[in-house]
Amino acid sequence: MQADQQLTLDIGGNRLRVTTSDHDSADFLRRALADHVIEDDALLGFKLALTDPRGLTAHETPTRRDQSGLCVLMDCTGAILARSSDRNVVLAALTGHLAALNLSAPRWPISRYRLRALITSDHAVLVAAPLLTRPPVIERRLAKLGYRVADVPFVDIDAESLMLQPFDIAWPALAKLESGSGHASSRELAQPVTKLLWPARENASNPSPAQVVHAMAAATLSGNHQQRISGAEQLTEKIEVLPVRVGDDAATYRVLQAGHR
Amino acid sequence: MATRASFPEVASDFRPTLRERTIVHRIGDEAVVWSDLRPEPTLLDPVAAVMLDVIDGLATTAELIDDVQSVLGIDHFAARAQVKRVLNLFDDAGMLASSVPAELLLVELRPLLPEPDW
Numbered sequence: 001m002q003a004d005q006q007l008t009l010d011i012g013g014n015r016l017r018v019t020t021s022d023h024d025s026a027d028f029l030r031r032a033l034a035d036h037v038i039e040d041d042a043l044l045g046f047k048l049a050l051t052d053p054r055g056l057t058a059h060e061t062p063t064r065r066d067q068s069g070l071c072v073l074m075d076c077t078g079a080i081l082a083r084s085s086d087r088n089v090v091l092a093a094l095t096g097h098l099a100a101l102n103l104s105a106p107r108w109p110i111s112r113y114r115l116r117a118l119i120t121s122d123h124a125v126l127v128a129a130p131l132l133t134r135p136p137v138i139e140r141r142l143a144k145l146g147y148r149v150a151d152v153p154f155v156d157i158d159a160e161s162l163m164l165q166p167f168d169i170a171w172p173a174l175a176k177l178e179s180g181s182g183h184a185s186s187r188e189l190a191q192p193v194t195k196l197l198w199p200a201r202e203n204a205s206n207p208s209p210a211q212v213v214h215a216m217a218a219a220t221l222s223g224n225h226q227q228r229i230s231g232a233e234q235l236t237e238k239i240e241v242l243p244v245r246v247g248d249d250a251a252t253y254r255v256l257q258a259g260h261r
Numbered sequence: 262m263a264t265r266a267s268f269p270e271v272a273s274d275f276r277p278t279l280r281e282r283t284i285v286h287r288i289g290d291e292a293v294v295w296s297d298l299r300p301e302p303t304l305l306d307p308v309a310a311v312m313l314d315v316i317d318g319l320a321t322t323a324e325l326i327d328d329v330q331s332v333l334g335i336d337h338f339a340a341r342a343q344v345k346r347v348l349n350l351f352d353d354a355g356m357l358a359s360s361v362p363a364e365l366l367l368v369e370l371r372p373l374l375p376e377p378d379w
Contacts, residue, residue, distance in 0.1 A: 208288075208289060208291060209288050209289060210288035210289055210291035210292065210293055210304060211291075211304060213286070213288055213293050214293045214302055214303075214304040217293060217295070217302045218301050218302055225284050225295040225297070225302070226284055228295070228302070229284060229286050229293055229295060229302065230286075232293075233286065233288070
């Protein structure tokens, strides 16, 4: 049985481990992120798993480097961030999550939110957990609707213009990787936020403005308490909140499709 | 070391006071508050949001219960339950002058040595 490759990194003072059963990916990351590789151990940050068409993992396939399988990127909670038969697409998705660790805290009126984002050609949609996580996002369904999931762990939003803030990738080899269908890199974020997908329980009424402000303030990662609530209020006043029923696997896509009409 | 100030029984002469360093944003008939003692904000329902105005360090809990009873038109026991609920909510949110920082909250305080029984 092939052992997983472990890669421990220090990026912007954040220590994390990336583990993968794909030796080619491990070698590539080790070279691309050579300045950040450290010998110490760290908590798991991300996992790249390879499966083959028969549903077996790379541990169980007879050949070590099976190119025909699916590569899956997961975070430390097991949430699936990307899936593709092209490992470069998955590595591109990982790149944004790693590059974000290098960012310093934004300055007001820009606030950082622990939210996912979907990008289109002319606007962005914020997505609150557990939407897009449980069940995992289906990239081709998003792409058919004209949306792409931003491959970043959080988003920086200007409270006045509502613009998402893009950021560059500092590592040349990783910056060259192209995002797959249904994915957007950190450099493609510059769109105004117009909607928020809100996880709703069955039969629950639409959230009140105060409920949305409370959730957004709690999801803010930067600024003092006053700024967090003020930023959340400004955002909530200007964007449309769309409830999406949790537990209905197709609900997210139905709401997005309805929003496009 | 401190314990959470819980209110299993509302003492009628207790005069609750709001902590000054709490940010309050009223939104509609609700409010979002954030105490400097807590890492996260708290959402106040309409009843709790109204009680922000009447908890002033002067009114006793007995007076607050009477106020709630007359304003909401409910009986004494229901009013008492509401006041107790809101005081616990405010304390959990770190909003009372008697609230303790989150890191000092304990489930139960045990004495290091048993008390002598003479």
